[in-house]
Amino acid sequence: MFHLVQGLYNNWNRREQYSILILGLDNAGKTTFLETLKRLYNLNSKDLDKIVPTVGQNIATITTKENILLKFWDVGGQESLRSMWSEYYSQCHAVIFVVDSTDRSRIDEWKHTLTSIMMDDEIESVPVLMLANKQDRPDRMEIQDIKEIFNQIAEHLSARDSRVLPVSALKGDGVIDSMDWLVLRLQRNKKSRPPIYK
Ligand SMILES: Nc1nc2c(ncn2[C@@H]2O[C@H](COP(=O)(O)OP(=O)(O)OP(=O)(O)O)[C@@H](O)[C@H]2O)c(=O)[nH]1
Ligand SMILES: [Mg+2]
Secondary structure, rough: OOOHHHHHHHHHOOOEEEEEEEEEEOOHHHHHHHHHHHHOOOOOOOOHHOOOOOOEEEEEEEEEEEEEOOEEEEEEHHHHHHHHHHHHHHHHEEEEEEEEEEOHHHHHHHHHHHHHHHHOOOOOOOOOEEEEEHHHHOOOOHHHHHHHHHHHHOOOOOOOEEEEOOOOOOEEHHHHHHHHHHHHHHHHHOOOOOEEEE
């Protein structure tokens, strides 16, 4: 009887867990975004001014208000490290692609990088959320201009949920809204990428 009750309890208590890959060029603000996310979801987080360029990976799991676990993988964006990104593709349920909205000189580089991610067969159909970061800076590009660039890439690719949202990883603006978008899309895409149950 005890085992039956315990089994039922464990089953009822199981939570969905999704893995989210955070990609983008070096200096885009990926690790800053992850640390701010940790802070906003009441986890211990680093001082933002102590963050250094990522060489390995940073991992954090948050619990959303829907009681879903989101496990984030933040990997280094330097060119020499990008070839390792594809090792994460088969396990991920969504991609967050972070861009520095102030860096006009690297638009072609991120366009090219994002296109090759979205064209990869292993990642086909997973939702892609692009975060136009550093929106707190006065020299940022307008969100509409960034969306136009993103749409040029997205319209040539297979049907999947995608979106561009403005954020400031440094100040935290837009970070929780971005999670709301993500949770809805992850659940909508559950049939092609089922969650893990924890
Ligand atoms: N003003 C402003 N600066 C930001 C923001 N997000 C990140 N930065 C700054 O951008 C720089 C790079 O941030 P990181 O979080 O290390 O960037 P990253 O994408 O993780 O870089 P790699 O690990 O090298 O791939 C740091 O100096 C951050 O303080 C933001 O929203 N606003
Ligand atoms: Mg980093």
